Amino acid sequence: MKTLLPTSTAGSLPKPSWLAQPEKLWSPWKLQNEELLEGKRDALRLSLADQQHAGIDIVSDGEQTRQHFVTTFIEHLDGVDFEKRETVRIRNRYDASVPTVVGAVSRQKPVFVEDARFLRQHTTQPIKWALPGPMTMIDTLYDAHYKSREKLAWEFAKILNEEARELEAAGVDIIQFDEPAFNVFFDEVNDWGVATLERAIEGLKCETAVHICYGYGIKANTDWKSTLGSEWRQYEESFPKLQQSSIGMISLECKNSHVPMDLIELIRGKKVMVGAIDVASNTIETPEEVAQTLRKALQFVDADKLYPCTNCGMAPLSRPIAMGKLQALSAGAEIVRRELTA
Numbered sequence: 578m579k580t581l582l583p584t585s586t587a588g589s590l591p592k593p594s595w596l597a598q599p600e601k602l603w604s605p606w607k608l609q610n611e612e613l614l615e616g617k618r619d620a621l622r623l624s625l626a627d628q629q630h631a632g633i634d635i636v637s638d639g640e641q642t643r644q645h646f647v648t649t650f651i652e653h654l655d656g657v658d659f660e661k662r663e664t665v666r667i668r669n670r671y672d673a674s675v676p677t678v679v680g681a682v683s684r685q686k687p688v689f690v691e692d693a694r695f696l697r698q699h700t701t702q703p704i705k706w707a708l709p710g711p712m713t714m715i716d717t718l719y720d721a722h723y724k725s726r727e728k729l730a731w732e733f734a735k736i737l738n739e740e741a742r743e744l745e746a747a748g749v750d751i752i753q754f755d756e757p758a759f760n761v762f763f764d765e766v767n768d769w770g771v772a773t774l775e776r777a778i779e780g781l782k783c784e785t786a787v788h789i790c791y792g793y794g795i796k797a798n799t800d801w802k803s804t805l806g807s808e809w810r811q812y813e814e815s816f817p818k819l820q821q822s823s824i825g826m827i828s829l830e831c832k833n834s835h836v837p838m839d840l841i842e843l844i845r846g847k848k849v850m851v852g853a854i855d856v857a858s859n860t861i862e863t864p865e866e867v868a869q870t871l872r873k874a875l876q877f878v879d880a881d882k883l884y885p886c887t888n889c890g891m892a893p894l895s896r897p898i899a900m901g902k903l904q905a906l907s908a909g910a911e912i913v914r915r916e917l918t919a
């Protein structure tokens with residue numbers, strides 16, 4: 578791995594159109610049974626090849642084997658009934674019909690470990706694996722069993738820890754927990770959100786990360802963002818607690834958002850994945866624009882702790898645009914790398 582400014586993505590990348598309908602969230606699979614299994618693996622290899630071709634340093638599975646970053650993990654657990662659905666408000670933003678927690682939640686078998694092993698076999702580069710965070714998981718469900726968001730979060734944290742330990746054993750270098758809910762439920766983040774995250778990483782020796790963003794570029798998110806005013810200070814609520822936590826890396830959104838960059842100062846000492854690619858726009862950044870974002874971030878994070886990244890996942894984008902953005906990220910990081918070593 579390049580020692581300086583290693584690039585990565587927040588997680589998801591577009592799927593090929595023969596696997597699922599492009600530019601759509603929760604897009605249903607187009608294949609079935611054995612063909613689906615094989616198709617997902619083929620897509621994973623393509624996604625890896627795209628990242629390598631673009632020069633991305635820390636690679637991922639592009640989330641090619643999951644329909645959705647939260648739902649797919651939950652589907653593999655006991656205690657959640659996907660037929661029994663209730664309408665809830667997700668992240669205080671939009672209504673969605675979600676599955677119901679009907680009993681004690683548990684993980685009978687590994688969810689992504691085989692996929693991680695498959696990715697490991699196909700590259701010697703460092704790999705990052707994303708899992709949903711406990712708070713974001715509970716926010717995507719109706720709970721008729723525990724009837725306590727906190728209790729259910731602790732249960733999910735235990736399950737995530739089991740999965741994370743096996744991912745580590747399969748050769749994953751960085752395990753990342755996606756917690757967009759951290760930008761919404763500030764009291765809970767500080768009461769038990771960060772603590773449940775620490776439970777999820779208990780005993781891990783690999784790198785650990787939390788990704789906190791303003792969401793995919795879908796309408797519900799864009800509408801919400803337009804209500805946030807000219808300065809987005811949400812990170813101010815969670816960063817002090819995270820700075821004190823055992824989480825090693827923090828992935829955040831910077832490009833085109835109204836996040837004041839100096840908020841990064843609040844997590845001094847942590848490794849920071851700086852979002853230098855806007856996933857809510859079809860305009861491909863120029864390498865120089867990426868470099869500008871990284872230079873600005875360097876005022877608040879030491880160069881050896883800066884990890885150029887995307888703002889969020891790119892699943893809803895078209896493949897050519899996502900590919901262009903990957904290349905821009907890579908080229909932009911290279912500009913700043915040269916400046917730093919000149």
Ligand SMILES: [Zn+2]
Nearest residue numbers: 790792889890
């Ligand atoms: Zn995100």
